[in-house]
Amino acid sequence: MSESISTPDKPEPLPEVEDAKDLFSKFDPLIKQRQDLLDSGLEDPFGLVMERVLSPVTAVCNGRETILLGTYNYMGMTFDPEVIEAGKSALENYGSGTTGSRVLNGTYVGHKDVEDALCEFYGMDHAMVFSTGYQANLGIISTIAGKGDYIVLDIDSHASIWDGCAMGNAEVVPFKHNDLEAMEKRLKRIPEGAGKLVVLEGVYSMLGDIAPLKEMIAIAKSHGAMVLVDEAHSMGFIGPNGRGVAEDQGVLDDVDFVIGTFSKSVGTVGGFCVSNHPKFEIMRLVCRPYVFTASLPPSVVATAATSIRKLMDAGDKREHLWENSKRLHKGLRDLGFELGTEEPQSAIIAVIMPDLERGAGMWEALLKEGLYVNLARPPATPAGMTLLRCSLCAEHSEEQVGQILTMFEAAGKAVGII
Numbered sequence: 545m546s547e548s549i550s551t552p553d554k555p556e557p558l559p560e561v562e563d564a565k566d567l568f569s570k571f572d573p574l575i576k577q578r579q580d581l582l583d584s585g586l587e588d589p590f591g592l593v594m595e596r597v598l599s600p601v602t603a604v605c606n607g608r609e610t611i612l613l614g615t616y617n618y619m620g621m622t623f624d625p626e627v628i629e630a631g632k633s634a635l636e637n638y639g640s641g642t643t644g645s646r647v648l649n650g651t652y653v654g655h656k657d658v659e660d661a662l663c664e665f666y667g668m669d670h671a672m673v674f675s676t677g678y679q680a681n682l683g684i685i686s687t688i689a690g691k692g693d694y695i696v697l698d699i700d701s702h703a704s705i706w707d708g709c710a711m712g713n714a715e716v717v718p719f720k721h722n723d724l725e726a727m728e729k730r731l732k733r734i735p736e737g738a739g740k741l742v743v744l745e746g747v748y749s750m751l752g753d754i755a756p757l758k759e760m761i762a763i764a765k766s767h768g769a770m771v772l773v774d775e776a777h778s779m780g781f782i783g784p785n786g787r788g789v790a791e792d793q794g795v796l797d798d799v800d801f802v803i804g805t806f807s808k809s810v811g812t813v814g815g816f817c818v819s820n821h822p823k824f825e826i827m828r829l830v831c832r833p834y835v836f837t838a839s840l841p842p843s844v845v846a847t848a849a850t851s852i853r854k855l856m857d858a859g860d861k862r863e864h865l866w867e868n869s870k871r872l873h874k875g876l877r878d879l880g881f882e883l884g885t886e887e888p889q890s891a892i893i894a895v896i897m898p899d900l901e902r903g904a905g906m907w908e909a910l911l912k913e914g915l916y917v918n919l920a921r922p923p924a925t926p927a928g929m930t931l932l933r934c935s936l937c938a939e940h941s942e943e944q945v946g947q948i949l950t951m952f953e954a955a956g957k958a959v960g961i962i
């Protein structure tokens with residue numbers, strides 16, 4: 545005789561409440577805009593899958609070999625044999641993850657080593673590594689500028705900077721992008737005796753333009769403010785030693801905190817802050833996005849340390865990347881595209897699209913030609929612009945830049961933009 549297995553009673557559904565509000569309803573306009581775009585037959589520009597990655601500058605997407613012109617792999621370190629070897633060795637010797645915070649069980653020799661590599665790279669006394677660049681901004685800004693302090697920042701600052709400001713509860717005073725006069729006006733209005741932090745970026749990633757850091761830092765210092773510069777998009781490339789725009793403009797010594805990331809030129813993932821502030825080490829105990837999260841895996845810090853040390857001696861790559869940037873900027877301008885900057889200022893060249901529909905159409909046409917670029921749209925972009933953001937890599941060959949221009953010409957004509 546077989547025993548019957550009893551099933552638990554199905555629970556009664558909860559009663560419906562009449563005035564219940566769906567918290568997702570605020571996203572309805574965006575859901576509709578996205579659906580309209582997809583219904584028009586265009587491929588989802590935010591859903592691309594890299595099926596295979598062949599090199600820092602090529603991948604297989606939709607079964608087709610594609611040139612990558614929309615990564616932040618500026619220095620092409622992701623497939624460097626020494627970087628890969630360092631990662632493999634750390635994976636084998638230290639395991640796949642630390643399973644803990646930096647202040648408990650999550651600091652291995654590799655974490656100390658990558659912080660030493662950063663101190664060597666920047667010539668600074670202290671380096672603190674976070675799990676992402678986003679967390680580095682979130683942690684440092686929110687911890688050093690709290691209630692009653694003032695943060696004066698460029699209105700085009702990255703989301704992680706804004707989020708760091710919000711988390712710390714400081715008074716936030718934005719000023720017009722790269723406008724020295726507007727910045728000084730804001731600083732003058734801050735009550736006497738209040739703590740002041742000026743937050744700037746070296747390269748602004750949407751248009752690829754740089755900040756006049758020399759002038760801005762002089763103004764900030766004359767008003768008694770501390771200065772934080774996010775050099776996410778300049779590390780490795782800009783400046784004689786690749787230390788960024790502050791180095792290039794001769795003012796690195798006047799910067800109190802440099803924020804950076806491993807997810808761009810370094811070629812892996814992670815974030816950091818370097819500083820000469822004598823009390824900087826206390827941050828390790830008081831900075832919540834550092835304390836209350838797991839540390840980076842050993843393989844990641846090993847690849848980062850190897851990459852950073854190689855970037856110290858990468859003058860030839862820097863030179864080639866500048867050549868690529870100048871060649872692409874001139875070529876696109878000659879074709880009749882409207883660009884984000886008059887002259888190339890970084891490895892990012894933004895092509896301004898007339899609207900989202902034609903921007904998405906152009907993005908898809910380029911992909912079909914075999915070229916991947918970033919489609920950027922509000923709220924990430926300034927002034928409601930739709931952009932095709934091209935980010936060059938030191939591993940793009942001169943021939944590839946020529947191919948890229950041919951693809952832009954074909955796509956631009958097909959979509960009716962040039």
Ligand SMILES: Cc1ncc(COP(=O)(O)O)c(C=O)c1O
Nearest residue numbers: 676677678702749776805807814
């Ligand atoms: C200026 C800036 N800061 C910080 C970050 C965050 O870096 P991560 O990717 O390491 O979180 C980014 C990322 O795009 C950035 O553009």
